[in-house]
Amino acid sequence: MRGPGGAPSSLFPPPSPLLLYTLPVHIVETAGLTRRFGTVTALDALDLAIPPGITGLVGANGAGKSTLFRILLGLLPPTSGTARVLGYDVATRGPELRQFVGYMPEHDCLPGDVSATEFVAHMARISGLPGDAARERTAETLRHVGLFEERYREIRSYSTGMKQRVKLAQALVHDPRLLFLDEPTNGLDPAGRDDMLDLVRRTGREFGISIVMATHLLGEIERVCDQVVVIDGGRLLRQGPLADFTAATGTLLVEVEGDDDALVAVLRGRGLRVERDGRYLLLPVAGEHVLDAVRDAAAGLDCGIVRLERRRQALEDLFRPELEAADAAR
Numbered sequence: 116m117r118g119p120g121g122a123p124s125s126l127f128p129p130p131s132p133l134l135l136y137t138l139p140v141h142i143v144e145t146a147g148l149t150r151r152f153g154t155v156t157a158l159d160a161l162d163l164a165i166p167p168g169i170t171g172l173v174g175a176n177g178a179g180k181s182t183l184f185r186i187l188l189g190l191l192p193p194t195s196g197t198a199r200v201l202g203y204d205v206a207t208r209g210p211e212l213r214q215f216v217g218y219m220p221e222h223d224c225l226p227g228d229v230s231a232t233e234f235v236a237h238m239a240r241i242s243g244l245p246g247d248a249a250r251e252r253t254a255e256t257l258r259h260v261g262l263f264e265e266r267y268r269e270i271r272s273y274s275t276g277m278k279q280r281v282k283l284a285q286a287l288v289h290d291p292r293l294l295f296l297d298e299p300t301n302g303l304d305p306a307g308r309d310d311m312l313d314l315v316r317r318t319g320r321e322f323g324i325s326i327v328m329a330t331h332l333l334g335e336i337e338r339v340c341d342q343v344v345v346i347d348g349g350r351l352l353r354q355g356p357l358a359d360f361t362a363a364t365g366t367l368l369v370e371v372e373g374d375d376d377a378l379v380a381v382l383r384g385r386g387l388r389v390e391r392d393g394r395y396l397l398l399p400v401a402g403e404h405v406l407d408a409v410r411d412a413a414a415g416l417d418c419g420i421v422r423l424e425r426r427r428q429a430l431e432d433l434f435r436p437e438l439e440a441a442d443a444a445r
């Protein structure tokens with residue numbers, strides 16, 4: 116496991132200087148990437164340029180996310196076009212690139228009759244780690260994903276959330292520089308979803324591992340990702356930094372502690388338009404006087420201001436219409 120900032124642990128030799136100096140600007144690059152299955156076009160002339168960091172790959176079911184992962188791992192040949200992962204051409208250098216890439220598949224693929232320790236250590240050995248290092252590294256990885264206490268239990272006795280963690284552990288055990296996670300929150304309840312997203316974020320941020328996470332849930336992207344790639348029907352809708360998609364809107368978002376009904380009444384009494392969204396009050400930002408009015412009114416009513424900021428655009432609002440339009444056109 117690498118420490119914060121990406122420093123390698125003592126368990127692993129440092130990456131070769133050659134690799135350090137040749138790390139590409141983009142961890143994934145594709146040009147005209149196309150994959151057909153008979154009459155179905157799963158990927159359609161996809162041009163991607165994904166920088167290091169945590170990237171959300173978002174698309175509805177059948178958008179082509181899993182097909183893209185299989186191609187990027189060098190496990191499935193494209194029909195046409197090219198792809199490079201960490202600078203390696205997937206068509207010719209699959210075995211090399213897979214040393215540096217971890218993959219968490221979407222569906223349940225774990226053997227039930229072995230423990231997490233046995234399974235993850237087996238995967239570590241397959242990746243080329245010698246016995247002692249594989250055992251140490253397995254314990255370390257299972258601790259990271261929160262399964263250390265239960266590591267000797269048979270996988271068949273695990274909950275869905277625990278099985279997802281085993282899948283993440285096997286993807287991490289060989290100390291990859293890049294992780295492909297295919298719907299890591301699949302089948303989890305809201306609390307399990309939160310825990311998994313937190314784990315994904317910590318894995319990316321604390322250990323400096325780049326992550327591409329496929330999901331069909333836009334809200335998940337907003338919580339953990341720096342970058343967004345949106346595909347639909349195998350085609351690229353948009354890609355770029357999350358901040359570009361969630362620019363500040365012309366709406367002021369206010370949250371107060373205290374009598375917010377009274378605050379609404381006072382603000383409306385001053386001629387301001389105020390709407391409610393749960394515990395938030397929303398006002399069009401017509402100028403500085405709106406901010407001043409909110410501050411003065413809250414102070415006059417002894418309401419503590421918890422949030423007073425421009426509301427940001429939600430990904431959901433941006434892409435839902437595009438995804439729906441693309442669906443209708445098919």
Ligand SMILES: Nc1ncnc2c1ncn2[C@@H]1O[C@H](COP(=O)(O)OP(=O)(O)OP(=O)(O)O)[C@@H](O)[C@H]1O
Binds near residue numbers: 152155157177178181
């Ligand atoms: N081996 C295959 N043979 C035929 N069609 C396939 C094959 N693999 C994928 N497809 C088709 O390609 C399209 C993209 O599938 P893919 O699994 O990549 O989508 P996805 O975005 O990962 O969706 P999901 O989350 O539902 O798996 C779908 O129409 C799917 O039916």
